[in-house]
Amino acid sequence: MLKVDVQKQLDHFNLDMEFELGQEILALVGSSGSGKTTLLNCLAGIVHPDAGEISLNGRNFYREGQKPLKIQKRKVGYLFQDYALFPHLTAEQNILYALSRVADTSPITELTKILGITGLLAKYPHQISGGEKQRVALTRAMAVQPDILLLDEPFSALDDANRDRCQDELLRIHRQWQIPIIFVTHRIADAEKLADRIIRIEKGQMTEQTVF
Amino acid sequence: MTPYDLSPLWLSLRVAVISTLFVFLASLALARLMNRRDFFGKSFVEALILLPLVLPPTVIGFGLIVLFGVNGPLGILLEQWFGFRVVFTWIGAAIASFVVSLPLMYQSVLAAFEKVDPRWENVARTMGVSEWRIFRTITFPLAWSGILAGLILAFARGIGEFGATLMIAGYIPGVTETVPLAIYFAYEAGDMEKALFWVLIISSLGVAAIAWVNYWRKKNAIRIGRE
Numbered sequence: 001m002l003k004v005d006v007q008k009q010l011d012h013f014n015l016d017m018e019f020e021l022g023q024e025i026l027a028l029v030g031s032s033g034s035g036k037t038t039l040l041n042c043l044a045g046i047v048h049p050d051a052g053e054i055s056l057n058g059r060n061f062y063r064e065g066q067k068p069l070k071i072q073k074r075k076v077g078y079l080f081q082d083y084a085l086f087p088h089l090t091a092e093q094n095i096l097y098a099l100s101r102v103a104d105t106s107p108i109t110e111l112t113k114i115l116g117i118t119g120l121l122a123k124y125p126h127q128i129s130g131g132e133k134q135r136v137a138l139t140r141a142m143a144v145q146p147d148i149l150l151l152d153e154p155f156s157a158l159d160d161a162n163r164d165r166c167q168d169e170l171l172r173i174h175r176q177w178q179i180p181i182i183f184v185t186h187r188i189a190d191a192e193k194l195a196d197r198i199i200r201i202e203k204g205q206m207t208e209q210t211v212f
Numbered sequence: 213m214t215p216y217d218l219s220p221l222w223l224s225l226r227v228a229v230i231s232t233l234f235v236f237l238a239s240l241a242l243a244r245l246m247n248r249r250d251f252f253g254k255s256f257v258e259a260l261i262l263l264p265l266v267l268p269p270t271v272i273g274f275g276l277i278v279l280f281g282v283n284g285p286l287g288i289l290l291e292q293w294f295g296f297r298v299v300f301t302w303i304g305a306a307i308a309s310f311v312v313s314l315p316l317m318y319q320s321v322l323a324a325f326e327k328v329d330p331r332w333e334n335v336a337r338t339m340g341v342s343e344w345r346i347f348r349t350i351t352f353p354l355a356w357s358g359i360l361a362g363l364i365l366a367f368a369r370g371i372g373e374f375g376a377t378l379m380i381a382g383y384i385p386g387v388t389e390t391v392p393l394a395i396y397f398a399y400e401a402g403d404m405e406k407a408l409f410w411v412l413i414i415s416s417l418g419v420a421a422i423a424w425v426n427y428w429r430k431k432n433a434i435r436i437g438r439e
Contacts, residue, residue: 046334060267
């Protein structure tokens with residue numbers, strides 16, 4: 001169970017969100033600059049709220065007045081909006097970056113097959129297309145077997161066939177791992193297909209919540 | 213074979229290599245600190261690191277003598293603890309080179325660290341990777357081209373150091389006679405041929421260093437920083 005109650009002053013408005021999320025998929029929708037990415041950053045620990053509380057399965061990520069839990073300890077799989085692939089490492093090195101040498105890589109091999117990136121593993125990020133980078137970054141976020149997945153516009157650069165493939169895989173992973181997944185999207189169709197719940201944010205405030 | 217004793221060249225290389233090694237370590241630590249942390253007196257510390265860029269070499273030499281001289285606080289400590297003297301030794305020359313080349317290297321490394329997108333470090337953190345490993349495998353390799361350019365500049369500056377070196381290490385042929393000192397004293401003695409010999413050697417080293425840094429920057433401007 002993810003509990004979120006955060007307030008953070010941003011440049012033009014105040015981010016103020018409160019919700020709880022079980023092992024569900026949540027879609028965050030809203031116009032650009034409405035605070036969606038900041039919310040994901042707060043959950044990952046990259047920025048900290050000014051006040052409030054964040055906890056996952058009873059573990060406190062953030063509580064006002066206490067030292068926030070380090071990013072490294074949060075077990076978050078995070079797909080950044082512009083992928084943030086390490087430019088000096090191959091796709092394979094990116095995906096396996098955090099894994100120990102003796103780790104079992106068979107689930108990842110499976111994932112790379114399903115997402116159609118097996119042929120790209122030896123290539124560097126600047127040698128592959130936007131959609132391919134997105135799938136590599138998605139695989140990398142999943143490779144660490146996180147307790148929660150945060151995906152910032154995970155399907156924006158994909159063509160229809162690959163979008164379907166990635167979405168089906170995300171649903172499969174969700175069924176298998178039973179973890180909360182939060183993804184940001186501009187496409188209502190994606191939100192409706194994948195999400196158990198949709199939250200709309202405008203200027204940092206939750207304006208609408210739909211539960212399916 | 214050359215008509216001249218080459219010991220000034222070997223001494224200059226030794227001084228520059230050792231000072232560059234310490235400059236490398238110190239500037240990595242300082243640039244990392246300045247890049248990451250905000251603390252009281254930060255701009256003062258930064259000004260202190262950069263000060264040798266704008267001070268006359270004689271002022272640096274004077275400062276080093278005050279600190280490392282036989283009666284200077286650091287000079288006394290080094291002599292008592294390690295039993296070695298800094299003034300009139302090649303160690304003094306290495307310290308002078310260190311002080312004048314540190315700001316060059318520091319600026320290069322700081323600029324290189326600032327160019328490393330924090331998202332890369334953040335994504336590595338979300339994957340549970342330790343700060344030290346992130347530095348080793350992400351920050352350092354991505355900053356490497358700037359660091360290497362800084363190293364070359366620091367080495368070239370260190371090998372050419374004259375004013376402060378003369379003040380703290382003096383001119384003792386065979387002991388503290390670096391190439392720049394050899395040039396000056398050959399000229400003073402009217403031995404223009406010997407002076408020219410060393411001028412050509414040190415100039416070609418300098419030209420090679422700058423040409424190489426430019427080549428390296430161009431080459432890496434194309435590769436690094438793209439996704």
